Amino acid sequence: MATASRPRRKTVTSALPARPPEGTRPEPPGEPLLRAVDVVKHFNVGVGAVCRAVDGVSFEIRAGETVGLVGESGCGKSTLARVLTQLTPPTSGRVIFEGVELTGLRGESLRQQRKHLQMIFQDPFASLDPRMTVGDIIAEPLTNFKVMRGKAKDARVQELLRVVGLNPYFNNRYPHEFSGGQRQRIGIARALALNPKLIVCDEPVSALDVSIQAQIINLLEDLQAEFHLTYLFIAHDLSVVRHISQRVLVMYLGKIVEIAPSDDLYTNQYHPYTKALLSAVPVPDPRVESQRRLVELSGEIPSPLHPPSGCRFHTRCPIAQVPGVCSEDEPPLEEKAVGRFAACHFSARVRTGLD
């Protein structure tokens, strides 16, 4: 490949279309980039059955931050991601982006806001249309939003390919000609096309080998620094989430059960579920592994069609008081220490150990 063609990133920045004029809507000081307030998403599944995929979730994402979201399969991560990026409307609750309530917008004004919120998907194989060329895939948002046409668009596609570390002359190829890691780069190039402010990455590396996973994580970090991006990074692997994020949200059965800065998370937990998740992560060090003390969770994840009463975690929690407060009262997400939020009646006991 042409080794001299790696562009200086600055050129790329200057080639990007200007953002809509700032100042039309000045951000109040301290206003987060995105705020989710009591977001609920229920699905009607068959007669009278309701799947409570996301069931009252509130949090904030500040500009320039990477927030991680972890939890077991089916806990509602992807559903939450789709609600935040306005791919699907919430059942109730509000999503506020740069002070504007997206959930109240319709039609063209919603479309314009959507430009700023992009998504990268888990499965780089399923998320790219096999009949479209890579160039067309990346250009699609530019075409849809009528941002660019003709030569300018082609040039932009080539720039984007370069930015994500692909050969710019690959624009005429088809997705099947690329490996998983390369397809994920294509998905990232497409997400970058409209110069978004927030990118929701839904398990972007879960389907990849560890070596390719590292390439993509490094790329996402480089792009964030270069283009001042804000990420919501979803994964079920806490080691990846902790590596890339400044703050981590832990989700269980449609609810956020703990919010913590990544730095503290490994040393202190205020929710037993977080502790169990951490104890399960494999560490590539035989000595650490031989000391492993797995916090065993009994049983399986309950169905979101019938979440347990009180604290939803009580059917699997190693310190639950059942029958008692845990099966009767739902613990609110409260600040347990500075910057540490958890939804548990017995947070203090989690800290002193579950063993």
Added chain:
Amino acid sequence: MTGFVSDPVLEVRELSTSFFTDDGEVKAVRDVSFDLAAGETLGIVGESGCGKSVTALSILGLVPRPGRVVAGEILFKGRDLLSIGREELRQIRGRDIAMIFQDPLSSLNPVHRIGFQVEEAMRAHDKVAPSEVRPRALDLLRRVQVPDASRRMRNYPHQFSGGMRQRVMIAMGLSNRPEILIADEPTTALDVTVQAQILQLLRDLNRDLGTSIILITHNLGVVAGLCKRVIVMYAGEIVEEGSTEQIFDSPQHPYTWALLRSLPRVDADRHERLRSIEGLPPDLIAPPQGCKFNPRCPFRLERCFSEDPELEPVGDGHVAACWVTMKRAYAEMGAGSLVDTRPGAASGVRPPIAPETPGLSGADGHGLAPEAQDRD
């Protein structure tokens, strides 16, 4: 090699397996040799496409068309599985050597109840007395921690979660008290919580029943907690083998070293940029000349482009196939503080001739661009 106490139950000798496709011969496994001792836990690691699964399928005589074993011996307790009859091999498979796959749904029959399938696994062989079959199925499902096993035996596979199906596969694999269990990425599709439970289960089986285990995975973290010995494969070949401590504490092949550094650690106390391995594993129809890792190796020398290194001892029971080895890379090329992991970055060695056309495989990697230092 390693000081085994017992005789090996399985000896793989110079195994080579190829797929004869329209595009040419895919040399999926080349000249692979290793021993598995009774009661041992062995990990086989490497990126996808490095030949791990084909090695396992070769052992079991399950290589699909257009593939076949082209050379070598596979000795199970001294008998060559490649030269015995089909029926005999079928008996050994499932009875003496069992395998569990990454995707348990595709290995379970959707129209039969779970309990029936576990029982059938025993009826297919005559190791378990007929009167014992039913109680043993229940016992096995309890042992692999299927909750409420007596009721759930009557369920169908689609009524089980992914982790639960994998437990059923393990129960079936164990039903005939095999001497060897081969687990190919058994936890890759599962949540970490379930993964930890399955690994715990495999550890217990090895300890309590003495079953030998071969664990195949691309994640070195998974190997660290279960295996005593590790084989690292790259492009169809073994590039390093040693005890788990040797592989993790002093990996000698640059590929092993790089694999370890590409993993984020949940217990890291500060944020360090991950050391990715640039590029992709090679096309096994036309692998590169010399060392197959040379297009991605930061430490490559001139000779790496023409001469293929053999496995050589680098420690007690520890072998690696590399002209440089990490000992020298640390001493002479500053591997300890290497930030730029691009090919040739540490040694400054470029390929002898530039590739004529920009190929797909080069797309993930970068040449030695002048702004090499501007990252991090």
